[in-house]
Amino acid sequence: MSVILHVQGLTKGFTMHHLGSQMAAFSNISFDLNAGEFLLLKGQNGAGKSTMLRTLYRSYLAQAGQVLFHSDHGVIDLLRAADVDVTHLRRTEIGFVTQFLVARPRVSAEDLVAEPLRMAGHSAPQALDKARYWLKAFGVKDSLWRAYPTTFSGGEQQKVNLARALILPRKLLLLDEPTASLDAHARVALVARLHELKQSGTAMIGVFHHPDDVEHLIDRVIDLTPDAPNMEDRADVAV
Amino acid sequence: MTLTLDAPRIVTTRPLVTLRDVTKTYGDVQAVTRVSAEVFPGEVLGIVGESGSGKSTLLRMMNLEDTPDSGSYTLDLPDVQGNLFELGRFARRMLCATKIGIVYQNPHLGLLMKHSSSGNVAERLLIAGERRFSVLRDKARAALAASEFPLERLDAPPIELSGGMQQRVQLAKAIALEPALLLLDEPTTGLDVSVQALVLDTLKRLQQDRNITMVxxxxxxxxxxxxxxxxxVMRRGEVVEAxxxxxxxQDPQHPYTQQLVHAKL
Known part of the structure; x- marks a missing residue:
């Protein structure tokens, strides 16, 4: 199977200038991820799971290491790539699914969901059709499609968020607790969509508060708890 | 400090805007110090910093209203060559009229307050050489519509309009000729929150629908x-972080940026 991501010696910590101190998040993490593979990150609170996802996405700047992403344009080190290239890859090949919707004032749910498709060059009516399809799939009532999500409940906002984040198939998908605050129906729809994307070759790295939701999708686990045994030494990890 | 000039790039092609080592002093005051930056086609570059950080000075230089002591500025466009800071007055005026649009914080700087709103937009087209009345009228109307200006108020002079409406007229004027580069200097400052959201939404739509490069x-x-x-992020004329x-x-590196981001309510 083709490699999508090669992570070598990834290290991240934070400098808090106002406290004059450093805080380590994780250090020297290495792994490979193939197309269609699902990697679960686990560890106690504060172990650095979400930090790892954000570092891979370049929302956080790593202190050391390499993240070689096999893009359609060739292999690119995400830690050192130009910002503009990272922006381009985020629009086309790398997705990040968070727990929270970043809604914009005066933008309807369907427009927000259609946006990634329009940005990727799909026609506006085509993008809108697909947006409605996914809003429906995640259980957002059609009476809400043209409303502004800023007024929605947390759960409804999360459904819009998922529809937007998963509408465009990606090569690499980073999932930061996407099932949080979802009802059972939306959870089923999410897992079905992830399964479909995995089958089509999307590589995924996820953090899940309740990993049981996606148990059958998980291929490998990395435990970020400090001093956790190495991946290959663990009995509960399929390597 | 540079924005992306040294980073390896494999996906994106050439930058539209390239600024290199731009320095500007006013007497003893170093307003902008060796700033280099690139802006790519369709991209929105934000410049933040406290008052007096040099951000508006830099923007004015990008609009060729001011000339730095040293440094270069190029636009990757057909028929636009060389360091734009070296252009003469007429060439600057033509370039700004046709390729660069600007929206100022203060509408008085960008508009003729007692002329009609449509006339303000048409004036821009006139400078660029358009003389046919029907074309002037249609293009002005289209630009105002794209800026979500209420068309029943086409004849109203900006002085009779609210701050949000004045910003829309400025925006219409700036985009009337489909500029390659749109410069925005505090476009929503002084507007109330709901009007601010409307202007931001209009800008976002314009950027997405027309792929306009913005600073x-x-x-x-x-x-x-x-x-x-x-x-x-600028401070005292220098770029401290980009x-x-x-x-x-989420992960500001420089002490000043951390302070700035953490100070946000």
Missing amino acids: IVSHDLGVIRTLADRVM GLVDQIF
């Missing part, structure tokens, strides 16, 4: 976070 200066971090792809918008807000 926006604001001390309002919420505005920058909503609009920008990348952010450049990066992707989410990185600057």
Whole structure:
């Protein structure tokens, strides 16, 4: 199977200038991820799971290491790539699914969901059709499609968020607790969509508060708890 | 410090805007010090910093209203060559009229307050050489419609309009000739929150629908976070940090940027 991501010696910590101190998040993490593979990150609170996802996405700047992403344009080190290239890859090949919707004032749910498709060059009516399809799939009532999500409940906002984040198939998908605050129906729809994307070759790295939701999708686990045994030494990890 | 000039690039092609080592002093005051930056086609670059950080000075130089002591400025466009800071007055005026649009914080700087709103937009087209009345009228109307200006008020002079409406007229004037580069200097400062949201939404739509390259200066971090792809943080005339918008807000590196981001309500 083709490699999508090669992570070598990834290290991240934070400098808090106002406290004059450093805080380590994780250090020297290495792994490979193939197309269609699902990697679960686990560890106690504060172990650095979400930090790892954000570092891979370049929302956080790593202190050391390499993240070689096999893009359609060739292999690119995400830690050192130009910002503009990272922006381009985020629009086309790398997705990040968070727990929270970043809604914009005066933008309807369907427009927000259609946006990634329009940005990727799909026609506006085509993008809108697909947006409605996914809003429906995640259980957002059609009476809400043209409303502004800023007024929605947390759960409804999360459904819009998922529809937007998963509408465009990606090569690499980073999932930061996407099932949080979802009802059972939306959870089923999410897992079905992830399964479909995995089958089509999307590589995924996820953090899940309740990993049981996606148990059958998980291929490998990395435990970020400090001093956790190495991946290959663990009995509960399929390597 | 540079924005992306040294980073390896494999996906994106050439930058539209390249500034290199731009320095400007006013007497003893170093307003802008050796600033280099690139802006890529379709991208929105946000510039933030406290008052007096040099961000508006830099923007004015990009609009060729001011000339730096040293440095270069190029636009990667057909028929536009060389360092734009070396152009003569007429060539600057033509370039700004046709390729660069600007929206000022203060509408008085950008508009003739007692002329009609449509006349303000048409004036821009006139400078660029358009003389046919029907074309002037249609293009002015189209630009005002794209800026979500209420068309029943086409004849109203800006002095009779609200601040939000005046900004829309400025925006219409700026985009009337489909500029390659749109410069925005605190475009929502002084507007109330609901009007601010309307102007931001209009800008976002314009950027997405027309793929206009924008540089926006604001001390309002919420505005920058909503609009920008990348952010450049300036302090005392220098760029202290630059990066992707989410990185600057979530993992700022420089002590000043940390202070700025953490000070946001």
